[in-house]
Amino acid sequence: MAAKLLNMAPSKTVSQMPYEIWHGKPVSYKYLRVWSSPTYIKRLVGDKLDLRSGLCSRRDEVLLEESSEAPQQNDATSFEPTVPTDGVPLLHRSTRESRPPERYEFVGLTSKLDNDPRTYGEAMSNIDSDKWLEAMKSEMDSMGSNQVWTLVDLPKGVRPVGCKWLYKRKLRADGEVTAFKARLVAK
Structure with missing residues (x-):
């Protein structure tokens, strides 16, 4: 709040207020309130249909206009209950050593x-x-028996669709290779 008020006040070197120079419009003072006027505080907990704010009426602070110290508490009107500390256990720091997570341990594997x-x-x-050649021959035989394509003459100016071989080793759970697979796919 103090920084906001400083930005609203003119300085010795500049006759205008910093806010007016930066934004190009006059400062609005509508959010400032008269001292000890009713103030509303946002409630942090509550039901969906409860009021969102409540009237704040603190009477335990005393304003010292002559000094620049922080306000003092007036003990005569304070209503804060005291909490006994006899049965409250003391907090202690954990002795467990923390380690960073091992995020990339399987990258090499x-x-x-x-x-x-x-x-x-x-x-x-x-x-x-030789096993990859056998897998490619098996794929070509499978495509021929399933009549995947028919050979035709291309018209002038038409380019054929390209193709590419994809290779994959099929592994068991222990990592042993069980099969070599080759697939012919269109690009």
Whole structure:
């Protein structure tokens, strides 16, 4: 609130208020209230249909206009109940050592397992090239028996749809390779 009031006040060097210079319009004082006027406080808990704010009427603060110290509490009108501290247990710090989470511990493991070829050239230069050739032959036989395509002459100016081989090793739970799969897909 103090910074807001300072930005509303003119300074020695500038005749206008900083707010007026920045926003290009005069300052509005409608949110300022007269000292000890009724004040409303937002309630933090309550039902959906309850009032959202309540009237604040604190009478336990004394304003000292002559000094710049903080206001003093007037003990004569204070209604704060005292809480006995006999049965309240003392809080203690945890002695457990905290560790950061191990987010990337399996990255190295997955990069070693994921070594399937990405292109036809990689598949043919692989140690298992004969198994990849067998998988590709099986895929072509399957497409032929299911009549996936028919060969036709292309009209002039028309380009055929490209295709690409996808390779995947099928693994058991223990990591042993059970099959080599090759799929021919359109690009």
